[in-house]
Amino acid sequence: MNNTSYKTRALLVFLTAGLCLISGNAGAEIPGITGPTFNLSARADCIYGGDGLGILIWGYADGDNRGQYPGPTLLVAEDQTVVINLTNIDIPEPVSIVFPGQVGVQATGGAAGVITREASIGETVTYTFTASEPGTYLYNSGSHADLQVEMGLFGAMIIRPAMGQQYAYNDAQSYFDVEYLFLMSELDLRIHDAIAFGQPYDTSTFFPVYWFLNGRNAPDTMEENFVPWLPTQPYNCMPMMMPGQKLLCRFIGAGRQSHPFHTHGNHFAIIARDGRLMSSAPGSGIDLMEKAFSVGTAPGQTYDAIFEWTGEKLGWDMYGHQQDRDEAPTGNFPGPEDIDHDGDGVFDEVMMEMHEYEPDHGKPFPVDLPQNQDLTFGEMYNGSPFLGGEGLLPPGQGGFNPMGAFVYMWHSHTEKELTNNDIFPGGLMTHLMIMPHMMP
Amino acid sequence: MNKIIKRDRMTVVWAVLLLTLTSGTPVVRGVTYDLVAGEFDTLMPDGVTVRMWGFGLSGQAVTVPGPVLTVPVGDHNLTINLTNNLPVPVSLVIPGLPSALTPVYHQAGDPYAGRVRSLTAEAAPGGGQRTYTWTDIRPGTFVYHSGTQMQIQIQMGLYGALKHDFAASQAYADPATAYQTDIVLLYSEVDPSVHAAVQSGEYGPSGTITSTVSYWPSYFLINGESYTPGQAPIPAGVVGQKVLLRFLNAGLRTHVPIIHNHIGKLISEDGNLLPFFRDQYEVMLAAGKTSDLLLTPAAAGPITVYDRKLDLTTGMESSGGMLVKLDVAPLQTQPGLWKKPIRNRLGRV
Ligand SMILES: [Cu+2]
Secondary structure (H helix, E strand, O other): OHHHHHHHHHHHHHHHHHHHHHHHHHOOOOOOEEOOEEEEEEEEEEEEOOOOOEEEEEEEEEOOOOOEOOOOOEEEEOOOEEEEEEEEOOOOOOEOOEOOOOOOOEEEEOEEOOOOEEEOEOOEEEEEEEOOOOEEEEEEOOOOHHHHHHHOOEEEEEEEOOOOOOEOOOOHHHEOOEEEEEEEEEEOHHHHHHHHOOOOOOHHHOOOOEEEEOOEOEOHHHOOOOOOOOOOOOOOOOOEEOOOOEEEEEEEEOOOOOEEEEEOOOOEEEEEEOOEEOOOOOOOOOOOOEEEOEEEEOOOOEEEEEEEOOOOOOOOOOOOOOEOOOOOOOOOOEOOOOEOOOOOOOOEOOOOOOOOOHHHOOOOOOOOOOOHHHOOOOOOOOOOOOOOOOOOOOOOOOOOOOOOOEEEEEEEOOHHHOOEOOEOOOEOEEEEEEOOOOOO | OHHHHHHHHHHHHHHHHHHHHHOOOOOOOEEEEEEEEEEEEEEOOOOOEEEEEEEEEOOOOOEOOOOOEEEOOOOOEEEEEEEEOOOOOEOOEOOOOOOOOOOEEOOOOOOOOOOEEEOOOOEOOOOEEEEEEEOOOOOEEEEEEOOEOHHHHHHHOOEEEEEEOOEOOEOOOOHHHEOOEEEEEEEEEEOHHHHHHHHOOOEOOOOOEOOOOOOOOOEEEEOOEOOOOOOOOEEEEEOOOOEEEEEEEOOOOOEOEEEOOOOEEEEEEOOEEEEEEEEEOEOOEOOOOEEEEEEOOOOOEEEEEEEOOOOOOEOOEOOOOOEEEEEEEOOOOOHHHHHHHHHHHOOOO
16 A cells, blocks of 8 residues: 555656746736737638537638637737737638627728628738737627527637736736636527528527537536647637636627626636626726626627635635645644644644645644545545545545546536537536645 | 697696795695507518517507606606507506506406406406506606516516606716716517417417417517617717616616716616616616616717617527617717707706
């Protein structure tokens, strides 16, 4: 048994180093393409549902690259003059882009459509505007939108404020350590099949069977960005943070349904809606910030929310201070280093971790853990209930969570949407990983 | 019946004069409307004829939606005399405006005996009449609709808009809600198969369509019309002046109007002034909801308002549905385009 334990630890050190590098990159910035000039194309391609089914889509692409679902996330800076050239490669009807929340967008080229100018195959249409208000925005086709948005012609745009990369808006309260995009959409397979086979379709009978976060169904939401087996769905949705950090959620309703996005682990503070601060008046800061654990993102809406997690009020020390961590946790028994000097039931004399919730420091774990032979093991269990802890696991069990992260499901609260074409689990779902502060 | 309206309008005129002259003397004033509920056939833009139920002013055509009812500034009481020319009992309620309600139950012998059929007293079918009154009317935008078997009667078309301003060209007590032009945009849907079943008597527990649970509308209407390309825009005043968009949803589904290329200020929901206005390009308009949005167009020309729920079809045809164009006139244009804002400034809308 001791031998196994040693091997596990060696593996842990290796994986820890790797995972930290990954998390350092993934959490820093939302992947996308940087402006202020974008050369986009619209073209047909194929995506994979969470059940592996290949589905025809129409996607925006970065230049000559493949169409993607959603389109490239456009990253621009406040006050830039944004120019977007859109060329229709092979979509058999005119396409366009509208930018809800942007004022005074000028459109040139192509031909006039009902809402904006649009491009037929081979044509290019150009949209120009000043990115005057920082925030989280949606862009999507303004042509035959009941079909073209269904087919996938939508994406996110982030306007970064002058205040700096770590702020969502020009307000100190909009500071964040890590940020993630939660672009929600859904897909009615019948319409895609009809387009693929040239059959009639009726968008008023819209009945989706796939629900997406950043263009992927669970469990693919939790794969890396840009994995080669999802070439047209480059963006993941894998929020990771350390206790005490501020995680900015950029929520976008890109489809035709409202999705009540719901976090486990804590409430979040909504700081903006539609790219505008929750503020009573200019200069009043985010004084109308409100807490929620679900945000009913309606089609076309965007919300920005800051999620924080410290382990506050768990009622026990999540780091397992003074629990016996030299052996597999076998219950709530003090080891030789555990001293309760004043007899208040809280063990003393161990340093606080970074951002630890002080009132719970040293509080013992409230239940006796069962013996390993009485347990079945999920793949995210690493032998310890404590953040960053690890313990003995039977060979072949667990091991997907070598850092001892805490894992919370984040998902649409319309539980039906946690399916991939009628198969549970899947759909509009991912997990938040609370990572321990292992590297300073 | 028309005479009653006229007499009442004269009363309003005299009351306004009196109030101006005596300044401060409390005068209880009211407005009366004579409404008729009836049925008619409408031709949808894709050539399909659909049976509708609607309201109309006495002596005028029955329409969907019904006429926009205005409770004039200074009036606080509303009386509606309803004449029912439909084959079923109907009634009137206005969510957001309290009034004494007397529910109607299915009677003994009826298989649904004891269940509520109507929120309030009904006008009997075949010409029956009933008077409804409201007092202490507050400023706001409201939906009026039938309060009887609402699951079927509302989607048949028995709804309309009612508005009451705090002061001339000022929606609420806050002076920041002043406007030059106001536009009512009432959203609703039609499921033609339900309407056909009602028309042929096949709607109901023993019919071919037993309820509106399976509701699949294929016509998506703003002010009773599905957009057709080239449709005339709604005049929206002059560039730089405030336009109040009164959004109402009398349908059964949520719609999300987006103001293309513009940001507005949401000033109220359900006829309640918001303590702080919200900058929004969209209005999340759930079923039964009203929201007022102030817009100050910075440029002349058309403004497109489209449903981001993307109900933008007419039957199976595209480029239709819940889309409407507003037209903002340039400054110093033809005198004809000046008329509307000037008239509005004087409060005579
Ligand atoms: Cu849950």
